[in-house]
Amino acid sequence: MNLVIEGGVVVDAERVIWDGAVVVEDNRIVFVGDAGEAKRRFSSAGYDRVDARGKIIAPGLVNAHTHIAMTLLRGYADDLALQEWLEKWIWPFESRMSPRDIELGALLGSIESLLGGVTTVCSMYHYDPEHNEASAAARAGLRIVMGVAMFYWDEEGSVSRVRDALSRWHARDDLVRVSISPHAPYTVSPDMWRVAEELRREWSARSGVPVTITSHLVEDWDEPRLVRERFGVDIPDGSIYKYLDGLGVLSRYFVAAHSIHMNDVDFEVASERGVNIVHNPVANLKLGMGIADVPRMLRSGINVGLGTDGPASNNTLDMFETMKVTALLHKGSYRDPSLLPAKKVFEMATVDGARALGYNDLGLLREGYLADIIVIDYRKPASMPLFNIYSHLVYVFRPGNIDMVIVNGEVLVEDGKYSKMDVDELVDRASRRAHELAGEVSGGA
Amino acid sequence: MNLVIEGGVVVDAERVIWDGAVVVEDNRIVFVGDAGEAKRRFSSAGYDRVDARGKIIAPGLVNAHTHIAMTLLRGYADDLALQEWLEKWIWPFESRMSPRDIELGALLGSIESLLGGVTTVCSMYHYDPEHNEASAAARAGLRIVMGVAMFYWDEEGSVSRVRDALSRWHARDDLVRVSISPHAPYTVSPDMWRVAEELRREWSARSGVPVTITSHLVEDWDEPRLVRERFGVDIPDGSIYKYLDGLGVLSRYFVAAHSIHMNDVDFEVASERGVNIVHNPVANLKLGMGIADVPRMLRSGINVGLGTDGPASNNTLDMFETMKVTALLHKGSYRDPSLLPAKKVFEMATVDGARALGYNDLGLLREGYLADIIVIDYRKPASMPLFNIYSHLVYVFRPGNIDMVIVNGEVLVEDGKYSKMDVDELVDRASRRAHELAGEVSGGA
Numbered sequence: 066m067n068l069v070i071e072g073g074v075v076v077d078a079e080r081v082i083w084d085g086a087v088v089v090e091d092n093r094i095v096f097v098g099d100a101g102e103a104k105r106r107f108s109s110a111g112y113d114r115v116d117a118r119g120k121i122i123a124p125g126l127v128n129a130h131t132h133i134a135m136t137l138l139r140g141y142a143d144d145l146a147l148q149e150w151l152e153k154w155i156w157p158f159e160s161r162m163s164p165r166d167i168e169l170g171a172l173l174g175s176i177e178s179l180l181g182g183v184t185t186v187c188s189m190y191h192y193d194p195e196h197n198e199a200s201a202a203a204r205a206g207l208r209i210v211m212g213v214a215m216f217y218w219d220e221e222g223s224v225s226r227v228r229d230a231l232s233r234w235h236a237r238d239d240l241v242r243v244s245i246s247p248h249a250p251y252t253v254s255p256d257m258w259r260v261a262e263e264l265r266r267e268w269s270a271r272s273g274v275p276v277t278i279t280s281h282l283v284e285d286w287d288e289p290r291l292v293r294e295r296f297g298v299d300i301p302d303g304s305i306y307k308y309l310d311g312l313g314v315l316s317r318y319f320v321a322a323h324s325i326h327m328n329d330v331d332f333e334v335a336s337e338r339g340v341n342i343v344h345n346p347v348a349n350l351k352l353g354m355g356i357a358d359v360p361r362m363l364r365s366g367i368n369v370g371l372g373t374d375g376p377a378s379n380n381t382l383d384m385f386e387t388m389k390v391t392a393l394l395h396k397g398s399y400r401d402p403s404l405l406p407a408k409k410v411f412e413m414a415t416v417d418g419a420r421a422l423g424y425n426d427l428g429l430l431r432e433g434y435l436a437d438i439i440v441i442d443y444r445k446p447a448s449m450p451l452f453n454i455y456s457h458l459v460y461v462f463r464p465g466n467i468d469m470v471i472v473n474g475e476v477l478v479e480d481g482k483y484s485k486m487d488v489d490e491l492v493d494r495a496s497r498r499a500h501e502l503a504g505e506v507s508g509g510a
Numbered sequence: 511m512n513l514v515i516e517g518g519v520v521v522d523a524e525r526v527i528w529d530g531a532v533v534v535e536d537n538r539i540v541f542v543g544d545a546g547e548a549k550r551r552f553s554s555a556g557y558d559r560v561d562a563r564g565k566i567i568a569p570g571l572v573n574a575h576t577h578i579a580m581t582l583l584r585g586y587a588d589d590l591a592l593q594e595w596l597e598k599w600i601w602p603f604e605s606r607m608s609p610r611d612i613e614l615g616a617l618l619g620s621i622e623s624l625l626g627g628v629t630t631v632c633s634m635y636h637y638d639p640e641h642n643e644a645s646a647a648a649r650a651g652l653r654i655v656m657g658v659a660m661f662y663w664d665e666e667g668s669v670s671r672v673r674d675a676l677s678r679w680h681a682r683d684d685l686v687r688v689s690i691s692p693h694a695p696y697t698v699s700p701d702m703w704r705v706a707e708e709l710r711r712e713w714s715a716r717s718g719v720p721v722t723i724t725s726h727l728v729e730d731w732d733e734p735r736l737v738r739e740r741f742g743v744d745i746p747d748g749s750i751y752k753y754l755d756g757l758g759v760l761s762r763y764f765v766a767a768h769s770i771h772m773n774d775v776d777f778e779v780a781s782e783r784g785v786n787i788v789h790n791p792v793a794n795l796k797l798g799m800g801i802a803d804v805p806r807m808l809r810s811g812i813n814v815g816l817g818t819d820g821p822a823s824n825n826t827l828d829m830f831e832t833m834k835v836t837a838l839l840h841k842g843s844y845r846d847p848s849l850l851p852a853k854k855v856f857e858m859a860t861v862d863g864a865r866a867l868g869y870n871d872l873g874l875l876r877e878g879y880l881a882d883i884i885v886i887d888y889r890k891p892a893s894m895p896l897f898n899i900y901s902h903l904v905y906v907f908r909p910g911n912i913d914m915v916i917v918n919g920e921v922l923v924e925d926g927k928y929s930k931m932d933v934d935e936l937v938d939r940a941s942r943r944a945h946e947l948a949g950e951v952s953g954g955a
Contacts (some may be wrong), residue, residue, distance in 0.1 A: 139894070140901040144837075144851040174673075199802065309849040348721030350842030353849075379894055380905040390835070394842075396589075404798075406589040446928075447826055448621040449584070449937045450944035456585040460796075460825040464892065467909030483891075492894045499895035 066474065069089075069107050070440065073117030076454045077124050077430045079208070080410035088112070089120050092239055092474035099428045109423050119444045120468055121454060124428050125184025125437040126384040127418030130150070130279070130322040130372030132342040133174030133188045133197055134167040137499040138377040147285075147352055155377055161502050164193030171201035174493040176483050177382050179207055181464035182256045184437035184472045185318070186382075187279060187343075187372070189214055189423050191244045193225045199234050199241045206477045206485055208239075208437060212246035212279045215256045215261065217295075224260055231264065236274040239435075239473050243268075244320070249281040250305050251291040257299055258312045267317060275423035277318045282306070283331065284323040284354055304330035315340050320421050322372065324362075325355045336365040341421035344413075346390045348374030359395050360404050360442040370418030371410075388459045390416050405454040440469035442481075511537075511919065514552050515885065516545045517556040518562030521899045522569050523857035531635075534881040536691070537684055537919035539811050542875045544627050547905075565913055566899060568716075570629025570871050570882040572863030575724070575767040575788040576815025578619030578633045579612040579643055582944040583822040592797055597618035600822055608946050614647035616712040618940040619775045621928050624652055626909035629917045631827075632724060632788075632817070632867050634659055634691045637671045644679050644686045645825030651922045651930055653684075653882060655867050656689035660706065662699045662740075669705055676709065676830065681719040684880075688713075689867070690763070694726040695750050698705045700743055700757055708758045711882035716765070720868035722763045727751070729768040729799055737767045747749050751774035751785070760785050763867050767817065769801040770794060781810040793819030793837045804840050805849050815838070815863030831903045834858050852900040886915035887926075 068089040075085030076098060086103030088096035096103060126377075142154035162170075167190060179184055188198045202209035206295040213230040215223035220467030227245050235243035245261045261278055268276045282288075282305055287298040292308065301307045307330050309315050317339035324342045327335070335342065344359050359364055362369050373382050386408050395405045416428030426434045441462055443451050448461045470478035477485060514535040520530030520542060531548030533541035541548060546900035587599035607615075614633060617648035623631055633643045635659030646652035658675040661667035672690050690706045692698035698706075702813055706723055713721045727733075734745040737753070746752045752775050754760050762784035769787045772780070772829050780787065789804050807814050822839055833855050840850045861873030871879045886907055888896050893906050922930060 107665035111594075135651065137895065140897045141895075142907060143577060143898065143901045143905065144841075146847055150847070173891055173894070174537075180891060193840055278774060347838060350838035351847060353841045353845045353846060356842060383892070383908075385835075386831070389831075390838070392589075393792060393795035393835070396798045397801060397839075400800055402591060402595070402796060402798035403589055444934070445830070446618055446625060448935060449613045449618070450582065450941040451946075452585050452948065453588065455827065456588045460588065461585060463910060464909050465908060488891060489889070492889060492891055496895040500895075501895065 067112045068115060069103055070115040070117050070122050070438065071103050071430065073120040073122045073440065074454055075122045075430060076407065078180055078416050078430060081454055082188050085122065087438060088429055089438070089474050094430060094432055094434045096430060109360045109389050115469065116438070117440055119442065121441040121443060122430070123439050123441060123458065124415045124430055124478060125470065125472065126182050126414050127188045127370060127422070127428060128183045128373055128382060129180060129370035129418040129421050131186050131188050131322070131382060132343055132375030133178065133186055133382065133503055134170035134190045135204070135377045136174040137162070137166065137170040137376035137495060137502060139380045141377065141503060143380070156242065158502055164196035166498060166502065167191060167193065167198065168196040169495050169498060171198040172205055173491060174376065174382055175202045175207040176488060176491065177206035177220050179205065179470050179472070180467060180483055181383050182383065182439040182441070182467045182470060183382065183384050183421070184208055184470065185427065186210070187212060187244060189279060192230050194229055194233060203240050205336045206472050206475055210244050210277065212244045215245070215247045215257055216252050217257065220254065220257055223257065229262060231276065234271045235268060235276060242274060242328065244277045244279045246279045249284070250309065251288055252293060254296055255312055258309065258314045262314045263385050275318055275322050278314065278425045279320040279322065279491050281324040282321040282324050286326040286355070288326070299333065300326070302330040304328055304334060306331040306334035306498050310334050310338060316343070321479065323349065323357065325349060327355045327358065332361060332365050335367050341368045341370060343370045343372045343486045344391060344419060345372045345374040346394050347387055348378040352378055356394060356398050359391070360399060366418055368421055369413055370421040371414045383464055384414055385464060392459050407453070409458040410459045410497045411455050414463050436471055436474040438471040439467060441466045442468040512856050513560060514548055514557045515560040515562050515883065516548050517691060518565040518567045518885065519568045519899055519901070520875060523853065523861050524874060527735055528898055530567065532883060534877055534883070534916065534919050538879050539875060539877055539879045539881050541879045542877060547833040560885070560914065565886065566886040566888060567875070568886060568903065569860045569875055570884050570915065570917065571627050571859050572815060572867070572873060573611050573628045573631045573818055573827060573829050574765070574815035574863040574866050574898070575634050575790055575819060576633050576827060577621065577820030578631055578647070578827065579615035580637045580820035580822045581606070581619040581622065582615040582947060584612065584825045584942060586679050586822065586948060588825070591680060600702050603947055609641035610699050612638065612643065612946065613646045614635060614943060616643040617650055618936060619821065619827055620650035621936065624650065624917070624922050625928055626830065627884040627886070627912045627915060628827065629653055629884065629915065630864065630867070630872065631655070632657060632689060634724060637675050639674055639678060648683065648685050651917050652745060652919055653917055655687045655689050655722065657689045660690070660692045660702055661697050662702065665702055668702065668847065672709060675719065676713045680713060680721060680886060681717045685721060689722045689724045692725045694742060695754065696733055699741055699932065703754065703757045703759045709738055709762040710763060722762055722765050722868045724765040727766040727769050728771040731771040731800070733771070747775040748771070749773055749779060751776040751779035755779050762786070763868055766797070768794065768802065770800045772803065773864065777806060777810050781812050781882050786815060787813045788817045788866060790817045790819040791838060791839050792832055793823040796810060797823055801839060804836070805844060813862055813866055814858055815866040816859045828909055829859055830907050830909060837904050852898070852904040855898050855904045868911045869939050881919040882918055883916040884912060886911045887913040916922045
């Protein structure tokens with residue numbers, strides 16, 4: 066479908082056009098500029114027209130680290146120490162989830178994401194050839210980079226699942242890419258890291274579409290000790306980044322979630338190798354893991370995207386909230402209100418996140434870029450007056466301001482409603498199944 | 511109007527009733543219990559009935575520190591150092607605001623509050639006998655404790671405005687009370703503090719309705735020095751609380767906003783005197799002021815309410831967000847996920863806040879309490895499944911989940927829409943005026 070979205074405030078991380086328009090043909094943006102020019106140049110009957118007056122036209126948000134299938138565990142357990150939370154609650158629940166449950170949770174998470182203005186997720190979970198996070202996201206219309214997890218206790222299975230996913234799902238269509246996801250340094254052997262990097266190179270070349278490696282790095286402070294003890298390896302300078310660099314695995318196609326506990330050498334190596342970091346402030350705070358030094362990452366020239374992490378530790382997939390908490394947290398921890406200004410945070414949540422995931426045609430409103438676009442209605446009591454677009458994008462807007470969502474040129478949300486499937490039925494079904502899996506009836510829900 | 515709200519999950523800080531009901535007669539709650547019992551006991555035609563199946567029935571949220579008129583400055587200036595922000599942006603804008611502008615901003619802020627499930631605010635701003643925050647809130651239907659500011663550079667005017675407000679507005683009707691608001695220790699002379707306390711006692715006795723004193727305490731770290739230098743007084747043990755206690759002003763009717771930089775003596779004195787503290791985490795972080803030690807306040811037995819602060823430094827009046835940031839921030843800063851559990855945070859945002867403001871019949875769903883009630887729709891993709899009500903109240907819900915809002919027995923919001931006035935017209939008018947006051951046209955808005 067060809068579409069002219071006109072009369073709104075066009076904004077991305079690079080510019081603001083107050084009376085602007087964006088034109089979409091098929092799945093690409095073909096024009097960004099003044100509404101008047103769009104009217105003249107794209108006037109034929111071949112274009113559907115969207116009146117965006119009183120609205121903001123922006124690139125969709127990129128949730129660069131999450132686990133969307135975990136919607137089924139939303140609020141299942143909170144306010145607990147990490148090990149108790151995992152061992153007594155999260156893992157037992159997950160052990161009962163089938164591939165179809167994962168697909169169901171991911172479908173709910175996909176629709177929550179879209180309704181909140183998120184058009185791309187990088188999501189990591191257990192993989193099944195048929196029923197997985199990518200099958201769900203593609204059905205919902207959401208763009209997904211599907212991380213396929215690898216663990217040291219199942220090396221063979223991990224490698225074969227990654228190969229299977231790459232052959233079946235990577236660049237299968239416009240919406241889906243696969244990321245190789247060695248879970249974390251303390252759960253992945255040195256050999257597996259090398260295999261992961263080989264697979265990344267092999268499949269990037271074969272498909273012509275970049276494959277990334279995504280992992281959780283230094284989420285906890287004693288990761289170097291754990292890795293040393295478990296795998297009998299040396300962690301040079303106590304730096305997990307230097308250790309991984311020694312395995313040849315770090316590159317600009319490496320995406321490190323969290324990275325809360327980096328030392329000086331970690332910063333140096335991450336910066337030199339062009340590693341991308343994804344900051345997940347809500348989950349990091351909620352689990353009491355610490356505060357990642359994002360201002361220093363940015364000063365070091367590291368590309369930083371933003372993520373919600375999974376809904377068991379957040380408990381939402383709300384990237385507006387993640388943007389605001391990012392802006393607040395570092396101003397607060399440095400006692401410097403000028404840090405992480407709104408425009409930079411919005412950039413992190415759009416084009417920086419897209420770049421981290423290996424896209425060079427996503428996250429900005431620019432001719433030739435993928436048509437992932439959100440339209441935001443700002444004429445509400447809680448979001449007026451409007452002086453500065455970036456300020457509102459980070460400090461004011463909520464999922465409730467989302468009016469329209471387009472992914473890959475397809476209109477998925479209109480007037481704030483998702484239209485591709487019966488949402489109420491899905492919500493009921495996912496909720497019922499979540500309570501069955503919890504093995505309890507909490508009544509009322 | 512008499513009302514039966516039935517079939518929902520009834521929750522307050524003390525209990526959860528899964529298939530519950532709340533009955534309202536005039537402005538009071540007359541029944542809280544099982545839906546079945548409500549059906550039997552309140553079946554006459556004299557009751558309107560609200561079907562709350564699939565919804566949560568909760569006490570309205572109490573925003574215990576804000577400046578609702580400052581909606582007009584929402585997003586006017588951000589990401590700046592405090593003094594530049596105040597001197598170059600906020601104060602010049604405010605100097606152009608008339609009493610009618612204050613009333614207009616407060617009206618917008620009242621409606622934003624109600625749509626976000628806030629039923630009581632304590633709001634401090636410049637006072638005019640006719641056009642002020644209370645006149646706006648009362649018109650909107652919002653319960654307000656109006657703080658009337660006092661400053662050392664206008665002692666006489668300050669005292670006469672406080673007297674005027676007390677006589678005209680305090681307990682004028684069910685919705686309005688007045689709080690005496692010496693702005694802060696560094697802007698209020700020792701004599702003025704004594705006068706404030708005299709007025710508090712005098713008017714509490716005269717009206718039979720408690721008058722509170724609200725102020726900003728130790729928001730910045732060098733407040734003791736400022737006070738010492740400006741007023742030539744001794745600050746014993748470097749403790750602002752001890753200094754104020756020496757003036758006889760601290761009591762359980764004293765409400766201290768912020769209190770970020772408390773020393774050991776401050777904690778002791780605050781606890782001994784029963785002072786209430788209102789925590790404003792979003793604004794404190796955004797302005798880079800530091801992190802108040804809320805876990806220690808609670809350990810010390812201090813009653814702590816929550817506030818958004820004004821929309822110029824937040825940039826919303828969203829108490830759901832403030833609850834979540836409160837829960838996240840202290841888990842993060844202590845690295846202990848068990849701190850500030852969801853139930854306690856909800857208690858702070860309801861009954862603890864109400865208690866801080868001098869109410870003993872507000873903030874719980876209990877027979878005889880004031881009928882300030884919110885109904886929350888949880889059957890949405892972003893808020894299902896539902897396992898634990900308190901978890902969802904703090905971590906998941908957004909203003910967009912608000913279905914119904916009742917204040918003092920009056921239904922103000924239905925199906926998420928405010929019905930007492932034309933909201934679109936108000937939003938347009940407030941926005942136009944805000945741009946006039948800013949002395950610029952930022953186009954598009």
